[in-house]
Amino acid sequence: MSDYRKIAFIGAGNMTQSIVGGMCQSGYPADHIFISNPSPEKLEKMSAKHGVTTSQNNAEVAAQADVIVLAVKPQLMQDVCAALRKEVSDLASKLIVTIAAGIRIEKYYQYLGDDIRMVRVMPNTPSLVGEGMSGLVADSKATDDDKAYIEKAFKGVGATQWVSTEDELDILGAVAGSGPAYFFEFMASLQKAAVELGYDSDKARQMVQQTALGAAKMAMNSDLELSELRSQVTSKGGSTAKGVEVYQQADVDGISAKAVKAAVTRNQEMAKLF
Ligand SMILES: NC(=O)c1ccc[n+]([C@@H]2O[C@H](COP(=O)([O-])OP(=O)(O)OC[C@H]3O[C@@H](n4cnc5c(N)ncnc54)[C@H](OP(=O)(O)O)[C@@H]3O)[C@@H](O)[C@H]2O)c1
Structure with missing residues (x-):
C-alpha cells in the first residue's frame, strides 16, 4: 500500500x-x-x-x-x-x-x-x-x-x-508518559535548592533547563550505560561526588521503582474504568 x-x-x-x-x-x-x-x-x-x-x-x-x-x-x-x-x-x-x-x-x-x-x-x-x-x-x-x-x-x-503487549505499554506510560512530570519535579527542586542558597530564580531555571538538555544530549550521543556516564562526570573526592552521595543515600533507585510501580498500577486501574 x-x-x-x-x-x-x-x-x-x-x-x-x-x-x-x-x-x-x-x-x-x-x-x-x-x-x-x-x-x-x-x-x-x-x-x-x-x-x-x-x-x-x-x-x-x-x-x-x-x-x-x-x-x-x-x-x-x-x-x-x-x-x-x-x-x-x-x-x-x-x-x-x-x-x-x-x-x-x-x-x-x-x-x-x-x-x-x-x-x-x-x-x-x-x-x-x-x-x-x-x-x-x-x-x-x-x-x-x-x-x-x-x-x-x-x-x-x-x-x-x-x-509486544499492552502490559508493556502500561510500563512505557509510567516511564515516558508520566516521565516529563518526574523530570519537572526534579528540575523544580534543583531550581529551589539554588534559590535557597541565594541564586536568582530565573537564572536558576535557565541553568537547570540547559543542564537537563545537555545531560540528555550527552546520554543520547553515548553508547555507555547511564550509570557509567554518571561515573565519568563524577571525580573521586570532588563536589559532584558529594552531591551524588546524598542522592544515593536517599535511595533514588528505590524512589524511582516505587514511583513507576505506582503509575503502572494506576494505569491498570484506569483500564478497568472503560
Ligand atoms: N496530550 C498528551 O500529551 C497525550 C499523551 C498521551 C495520550 N493522549 C491522549 O490523546 C487523546 C487526545 O488528547 P489531547 O491532549 O489532544 O486532548 P484535547 O486537546 O482535549 O483534544 C481532544 C479533542 O477532541 C475533541 N472532541 C470532543 N468531543 C468530540 C467528538 N464527539 N468527536 C470528535 N472530537 C471530539 C475536542 O473538541 P472541543 O475542544 O471542540 O470540544 C478536542 O479538540 C486523549 O485520549 C489522551 O488520553 C494525550
Whole structure:
C-alpha cells in the first residue's frame, strides 16, 4: 500500500495538531489528511495552516479514510466509537489507531466490532514540541505495512518504540508518559535548592533547563550505560561526588521503582474504568 494512505483524525486537540504538523512537515500530502472536531475554530486553524480537509462530522471524514486515528478524551471514546460503528459501513477494511490513554484493544473490539485491525499508540506530552516518546502495540490483525505506516507517522513528533503487549505499554506510560512530570519535579527542586542558597530564580531555571538538555544530549550521543556516564562526570573526592552521595543515600533507585510501580498500577486501574 502507498506511503500516503488517506488518514482521518477524530478530534482536533493538542495531540492531533502536533501529529498532523509533523506529518505535513515531512511531506505528507495535505489532501490525504482529514480531521473532524465538534467546534469549528481548531478546524479552521488547521485547514488554513496545512490545507487539510476538515469537517464537524466524524463519520464523514472516517468514511473517506483508509486509517482512522481516534484522538478524543478516553471518557468520550465509547460514544464516539458507537456513532462511527453505526454510520461508517466498512470499518473492518480500515486501520484503526487510538491514542487514548487507558482503553485496551479488547474494548475497541466491543465498541467497533471484533473484525477491526488496530494499533494502540501511547504518545507523551513532549510530542507537542517534536520530542515525543511514543509506544506502539498492534493487534494480531494489523499487517507489517500497517505497522510501518503508523510508525512513520509518529516519528514526525519524536521517537517510537514497539512493545509486544499492552502490559508493556502500561510500563512505557509510567516511564515516558508520566516521565516529563518526574523530570519537572526534579528540575523544580534543583531550581529551589539554588534559590535557597541565594541564586536568582530565573537564572536558576535557565541553568537547570540547559543542564537537563545537555545531560540528555550527552546520554543520547553515548553508547555507555547511564550509570557509567554518571561515573565519568563524577571525580573521586570532588563536589559532584558529594552531591551524588546524598542522592544515593536517599535511595533514588528505590524512589524511582516505587514511583513507576505506582503509575503502572494506576494505569491498570484506569483500564478497568472503560
Ligand atoms: N496530550 C498528551 O500529551 C497525550 C499523551 C498521551 C495520550 N493522549 C491522549 O490523546 C487523546 C487526545 O488528547 P489531547 O491532549 O489532544 O486532548 P484535547 O486537546 O482535549 O483534544 C481532544 C479533542 O477532541 C475533541 N472532541 C470532543 N468531543 C468530540 C467528538 N464527539 N468527536 C470528535 N472530537 C471530539 C475536542 O473538541 P472541543 O475542544 O471542540 O470540544 C478536542 O479538540 C486523549 O485520549 C489522551 O488520553 C494525550
